[in-house]
Amino acid sequence: MKRIWWAGWVVLGLALAQGRLEAGVYGVSGSLASTLEGGFTLEPAEVYGKLQVGQESRGALGLSSSLALGPLGYLAYGLQAEVGVGGIGGMAFAEGGAGPLALAARLGYRSKRVFPLFPEEGVFGRLSLRYRLVPKEVVGLLLERGEVLRAEVSYALREEATYTLGVGFSGLPYLVLGWKGEVGEGMEVLDLALRLGGLNRLEAGLYLGEASLFLTLSYPFAGSLGVWLGDLGLEGGYREAPYAWVRYAWRWP
Numbered sequence: 001m002k003r004i005w006w007a008g009w010v011v012l013g014l015a016l017a018q019g020r021l022e023a024g025v026y027g028v029s030g031s032l033a034s035t036l037e038g039g040f041t042l043e044p045a046e047v048y049g050k051l052q053v054g055q056e057s058r059g060a061l062g063l064s065s066s067l068a069l070g071p072l073g074y075l076a077y078g079l080q081a082e083v084g085v086g087g088i089g090g091m092a093f094a095e096g097g098a099g100p101l102a103l104a105a106r107l108g109y110r111s112k113r114v115f116p117l118f119p120e121e122g123v124f125g126r127l128s129l130r131y132r133l134v135p136k137e138v139v140g141l142l143l144e145r146g147e148v149l150r151a152e153v154s155y156a157l158r159e160e161a162t163y164t165l166g167v168g169f170s171g172l173p174y175l176v177l178g179w180k181g182e183v184g185e186g187m188e189v190l191d192l193a194l195r196l197g198g199l200n201r202l203e204a205g206l207y208l209g210e211a212s213l214f215l216t217l218s219y220p221f222a223g224s225l226g227v228w229l230g231d232l233g234l235e236g237g238y239r240e241a242p243y244a245w246v247r248y249a250w251r252w253p
Contacts, residue, residue, distance in 0.1 A: 019038075019039040019040055019041035019046060019251070019252060020037075020038065020039045020249065020250065020251045020252070021036075021037070021038040021039075021249070021250045021251075022035075022036070022037045022038070022247055022248070022249040022250070023035070023036050023037075023247065023248060024036075024233070024245060024246055024247030024248065025245070025246050026052075026054070026115075026116055026243065026244070026245045027243060027244050027245075028115075028239075028241055028242070028243035028244075029241045029242075031054060031055050032054060033052055033053060033054025033055070033056075033057075034051075034052070034053045034054065035050075035051070035052050035116065035117055035245075035247070036049075036050070036051040036052075037049070037050050037051075037117070044065055044066055044067070045063060045064065045065035046063070046064050046065070047061075047062070047063055048061075048062050048063075048064065049061050049062070050062075050117050050118075051117075052084075052114055052116075052117045052118065056084075056085040056112075056114050057084050057085060057114075058082060058083070058084025058085055058086075058110075058114040058117070058118050059082065059083060059084055060080050060081065060082040060083075060117075060118070061080070061081055062078055062079060062080035062081070062091075063078055063079055063080075064076065064077070064078030064093075065077060065078065069098070072098055073096060073097045073098035073099065074096055074097055075094070075095075075096040076094065076095050076096065077092075077093065077094040077095075078092070078093050078094075079091070079092050079093075080092075080093075080108070082110060082118070084114065085112055085114060086110060086111040086112030086114075087111050087112075089108065089109050089110030089111065089118075090108060090109065090110075091106060091107065091108030091109075092106065092107055092108065093105065093106035093107075094106075100131055100132035100133075101129075101130070101131055101132075102129070102130045102131075103127075103128070103129050103130075104126070104127075104128045105125070105126065105127045105128070106125060106126050107123075107124075107125040108120070108123075108124055108125065109122065109123050109124070110122075110124075115239065115243075116243075116245055119146075119147060120146040120147060123145065124145055124146040125143075125144070125145050125146070126142075126143070126144045126145075126146065127141075127142070127143040127144075128140070128141070128142050129141040129142075136157060136158045136159065137155070137156070137157055137158075138155075138156045138158075139153070139154070139155050139156075140152075140153065140154045140155075140156065140166070141153055142154070142168075148170055148199060149170060149171075150168055150169065150170035150199060151168060151169050151170075152166055152167070152168035152169075152176060153166055153167060153168070154166030154176055154178075156178070160181060161179060161180060161181025161182075162178070162179070162180040162181065163178070163179060164176065164177065164178030164179070164180075164193070165177065165178075166178075168195065168197075168198070168199060169198060170198040170199040171198045171199075172197055172198030173197050173198055174195050174196055174197030174198040174199045174200070175195065175196050175197055176193070176194075176195055177193070177194045177195075177196075178191075178192060178193045178194070179191075179192045180192070183206075186208070186209070187209075188206065188207065188208050188209075189205075189206070189207040190204070190205070190206050190207075191203075191204065191205040191206075191207070192204050199218075200218060200219040201216065201217070201218040201219075202215070202216070202217045202218070203215070203216050204216075210229070210230050211227065211228065211229050211230070212227070212228045213225075213226070213227050214226040214227070214235075216237070221238065222237070222238055222239050222240075223237050223238055224236065224237030224238075224239070225237060226245075231248055231249045231250065231251070232246075232247070232248055232249075233245075233246070233247040233248070233249070234246055234247075235247075
């Protein structure tokens with residue numbers, strides 16, 4: 001029955017996802033789960049779905065939309081409803097910008113996490129606020145409750161590259177250091193962020209046109225290494241146990 005359910009969702013996703021479709025297999029501790037994400041574009045909105053089927057299964061259906069406000073800025077928003085292991089859940093999210101101010105927020109609840117598509121548990125949320133002081137200087141505020149609980153303030157200066165300095169609190173204070181800029185001669189972009197103290201994490205991304213590489217290391221030990229080669233995504237790491245995730249994405253114009 002589970003195989004039939006999975007096959008039915010694949011067919012339904014292929015039929016509906018005129019905008020995008022991503023299917024994958026996630027493996028951890030000797031078990032496998034199927035993952036599926038798809039979106040159907042209804043300008044200016046998108047109806048999207050997520051489904052993970054394995055020892056613990058969960059699905060979500062959401063709607064997102066955007067609104068251009070001309071010289072006033074822009075607004076994007078959405079709602080997501082979930083059902084599966086642990087019961088029902090949901091999330092609301094919004095982001096927008098006006099002049100020098102940019103804001104992004106989300107708030108949700110689920111009683112049980114199902115990694116990788118549904119990684120948070122309980123009440124979770126994120127608020128990100130950025131204010132551009134002058135064209136090359138930005139200050140930011142980040143509040144997050146999810147896989148970690150943290151508050152963070154930062155200052156970013158953009159010259160030939162972007163340099164970030166900040167402080168945060170996650171049980172104990174921590175330092176934030178960041179650098180983003182072009183490397184090599186082919187317009188490749190390297191993005192680095194290091195947090196040390198109450199939160200210890202290194203995040204790195206290398207963008208090479210059709211390919212991109214991502215690395216995350218944190219303490220207590222966890223980490224991941226992922227790569228996108230065109231529409232093929234490969235990821236492996238350790239998160240309480242070793243895991244691997246293989247995905248392929250289809251996109252329609």
